[in-house]
Amino acid sequence: MSTVVDTHHEHDDHHDHKPTGIKRWLFTTNHKDIGSLYLLFSFLMFFAGGTMALVIRAELFQPGMQIVDPHFFNQMTTMHGLIMVFGAVMPAFTGLANWMIPMMIGAPDMALPRMNNWSFWILPFAFIIMLSSMLMPGGGPAFGWTFYAPLSTTYSTDSTALFVFAIHIMGISSIMGAINVIVTIMNMRAPGMTYMRMPLFVWTWFITAFLLIAVMPVLAGVVTMVLTDKYFATSFFDAAGGGDPVLFQHLFWFFGHPEVYIMILPSFGIVSAIIPAFARKPLFGYASMVYATAAIAGLSFLVWAHHMFTTGMPVFASLFFMYMTMLIAVPTGVKIFNWVSTMWRGSMTFEPPMLFALAFVILFTIGGFSGIMLAITPVDFQYHDTYFVVAHFHYVLVSGAVFSIMAAAYYWLPKWSGFMPDEGLAKLHFWCSVISVNILFFPMHFVGLAGMPRRIPDYALQFADINAIVSVGAFLFGFSQLIFLAVVVKCMAKKGQAAVAKPWEGAEGLEWDVPSPAPYHTFDTPPKIEAPIR
Amino acid sequence: MKARLYRVLTAALVLFVMPAAFAESLQINLPRGATEVSNSVYSLHMYVFLVCVVIGVIVFAAMFWSIIRHRKSRGAVPAKFHDNVRVEIAWTVIPFLILIAMAWPATSLLLDMDNTDDSDLTVLITGSQWRWDYEYFDYDVQYRSSMATMRDQVYANLPKGENYLLEVDRPLVIPTNRKVRLLITSDDVIHSWWVPEFAIKKDANPGYINEAWTRVDEPGIYRGQCAELCGRDHAFMPIVVIALEPDDFEEWATNEETRLAEEREEEERLxxxxxxxxxxxxxxxxxxxxxxxxxxxxxxxxxxxxxxxxxxxxxxxxxxxxxxxxxxxxxxxxxxxxxxxxxxxxxxxxxxxxxxxxxxxxxxxxxxxxxxxxxxxxxxxx
Amino acid sequence: MSEQHSKPDNSKMITRLLASVVLMFAFGFALVPLYEKFCEVTGFNGRTNNSAAAGSDGNLVDTTRLVTIEFHTRVNRGLPWEFSSEVRRLQVHPGETTTVNFTATNRTGRDMTGQALPSVAPGEAAPYLLKTECFCFQNQPLAAGDTAVMPMQFYVDPDIPNHIRTFTLSYMMYDMTEAAAQGRVVVDTSE
Missing domain, CATH: 1.10.760.10 (Cytochrome c-like domain)
Structure with a gap:
């Protein structure tokens, strides 16, 4: 199995010196510090966005408007989406990349440490700007996270300018993060760490980074057009001036669909690390995993208009996008079959990271099935913009991406903090989460099929019972995450069982060769890899 | 309150234990709808859904089999294999074939839905925040349709009626057994005209015109809603369509023409x-x-x-x-x-x-x- | 530290990656004219060509079939005009040149400028609607209380696919008074 030799990681004390106090965090160029900052920021945003989700679900607990005004409700759905996508999921993955990629490829740090610092520290400002826009007269953005024109241009309030500015900053942050990942992976691999020996987490992030470089600038272009349409009399999306509002959707989803994979590909990498570790068996089909990831990334540029089947596209375009979208099921299926085959005839144990990874496989697959259903254009007319879609993307993003991030946190917390996550609490967290997440999202399928549109603050009476159940599930899921917070705080407070260098029996990879917690500087002398780490 | 709790609990039970048996009464599935197209859409939906269920059962069965049998606590010894080209080719090709089996009926249904030719009647639908305007091409009839639910039912706790949020002051009226062509556009932001029982959802884009068609089999009242976020009162923009027998429709349309003309005269007089x-x-x-x-x-x-x-x-x-x-x-x-x-x-x-x-x-x-x-x-x- | 990790390569790679970022940003904007061109050729969004077409070759009239055209007019909010077409529905042979008059009346006490934008459903028919004379995409000033008759001369391209038997041409009239006063060219009619 692991044949890593010559890992001269001396961690003499003089390597571990670091500035103290606030300056350490403000000026840090250390990939581990920056990784921690990203992860903590994303955790904070997860709770902020989650609180907004609870406002939404509280209002939807029963028919009628009880708690908030419809306009404020729209701000909540918009902000919840933006925060979860750009504030919680993406920074969490960047944080994991910062922590793990250098350690996984035997590099001492990220290739561009100073840029790394900057790419994190502009992020809080972006979110302060975006959140503070809610204090403006007329409130914050209320046009959904997809900000379709002309609702976001001619018909929006002046907070749109702040929204555009915030998106620009987030975009710059993501692009810098992506450049850093690419340069690190291409230039900083330890001798013998060939591309096809890289752990899948590195591979998936490598491909994700290219996706980011390709589409974040397009998003920047779209928000710029929104800004000029609103304030500088251009007519990109204004029919009165000869523009086309549907063009906005084409541009947005040209960014938006690859963005969806930006939020799931690193999850594939995480799960591909955890399942072999706890099945004590090498990952099945490593090469096909890599190719499948690349195929998914490539196809993601050819499917954007499946978000737009109802916009009145000509039938030839609808057919093209339907076929392309269905095709994505093939590489995605390959991944799922590979994970199942990895478990097959393994020797499994069920520590918290494995529990979350298994839940990921099952629930993500359910999200994938509803994805196939949504790809079929004639029936998509019925599903589009209903709670069925809401159920679909929450299955892939919450019980998919977010569960994989939690799995990653449990898996690597010993390495980060030097302490084992409290297993009792972690298992409690798992069972509470996995049950409540299904109470929360599964009934949404039904209410969507029965005809409830998404993004509405009030609904007809026949949807009442199921919405009540969904809201109960939402609060259960929301409060379950406090257990996760407790586990993380306990590790950070250095309480509990101290972790050894390799706390998981079947874990593979360079990160387990350094002590726990990982010293401030690792792999100052690169390790030499002589055989695949599988 | 207790009755409500009981209903919620029953619903929860039904949802998680036996969805299929109660699907009809609880409305947890697509409606079959009132047109040939909507019935085809329903069948395609069930077909794709069942294929997914079968695949899901197989995959999850394999997974749970290994979770139960191949666990360390039962003394399982890990195998060493990590590749099998033949198996990998099989599970690339087989899903591909399954997809073709899904795409085939979907394509023919889509082509049918797209064919708006040879319609008997044209209605122009214009969305605006937060109402629908209906205009008949073949009659001098044009009116606006707004939600009829009272504000106090929404914002205060006035008892909510059976069709809460799904009732309008002036519904769209169309004949049965006639191909009705719908032209859809908008005056301001993007809206989406959706009647689930016709399986029609079409965006109303400002400055552009979209089309759809329907042929309703049975007279009746069909309800829908705006499906694209269009601002503050997006939730309060319902659609009601009344389908009448062709003769009744003809009578309604001519009466309506007369009535609207009289209204205009009355207006002049007043x-x-x-x-x-x-x-x-x-x-x-x-x-x-x-x-x-x-x-x-x-x-x-x-x-x-x-x-x-x-x-x-x-x-x-x-x-x-x-x-x-x-x-x-x-x-x-x-x-x-x-x-x-x-x-x-x-x-x-x-x-x-x-x-x-x-x-x-x-x-x-x-x-x-x-x-x-x-x-x-x-x-x-x- | 490990400066030996091929540091010189980094700057080259960063330059390339930054160049791709700039390129993709530009690509986002390039998609706008690309989309317009694509729509013009395929009728993707139902917008008709804004340039005047050459006249129909009278010999190419396809008398074997008829195409039904429905005309629809609407005034956008904020523009107190009346705007209508003389016919609502018309049957023409492909290739046959026809003129339809549209009438606009300014019902206000002030001079205003409007502009009509066409949309065709199904969009597939749009490239086959060839207008030899049209008021669309042009600023239409109307003094207070004035009426203008605006002719649209067109023919249907005989190449129109057989399965398109009916299509609708819709005109939405927008208030352009302010934009015209500021001298903004709102729609590029040069082609």
Missing amino acids: LSMQMTMDELMTLGESVYNAQCAACHQPNGQGVPGVFPALAGEGVSVDSDGLNDHIDIVANGVQGTAMQAYRDQLSMRELAAVITYERNAWQNDTGDEVQAADIHNYIQGDN
């Missing part, structure tokens, strides 16, 4: 009639609450930054602003949610609501606007 201030204020208040209060609020305070206030500021207290006031109400304001009411309200109603806005909430301009004033303004005689 132009010379003066209303008293009390009459204007009473009528004005009811029009205001029905048409204006959703945005400008019942107390005229508006929503800061979104909908302007009418109480104590702006055009409604400007003593020289009467013509501007009439212009805004009658013609709307381009690029805002303020729509044109001149075709939607009668001259009397316009006069009354403007009088109300200029005198309610201590605005007290004392202006009395009569139908004739509105008429003169609209005819350009001011």
